[in-house]
Amino acid sequence: MDHRVPETRYAKTLDGGYIAYKSLGVGEADVAIVGSIATNIELFMEFEPAARSWFDLASSARVTLHDRRGTGRIGARVAGIALPSEVCVSQTV
Secondary structure, eight states, X not given: OOOOOOOOEEEEOTTSOEEEEEEEOXXXXXXXXXXXXXXXXXHHHXXXXXXXXXXXXXXXXXXXXXXXXXXXXXXXXXXXXOHHHHHHHHHHO
């Protein structure tokens, strides 16, 4: 498996914002990893134990890592996002 860190990409949301994401691996299963409040997807890959776990998971599935709305590298920061909006973020990516 290729362990190079993929480039960060951006998907446009229905409300005009942007979601930062990275995709790893291939496979029939899709796994979405949503960042915590205190991090962003760039930091996901800098912490070696976490990056290793994402690459291990990506050996059998397509893994998409993306920032939580209002944090990280997301272009449009919006305060007070509710759960349905977070679901839309995952669907966007």
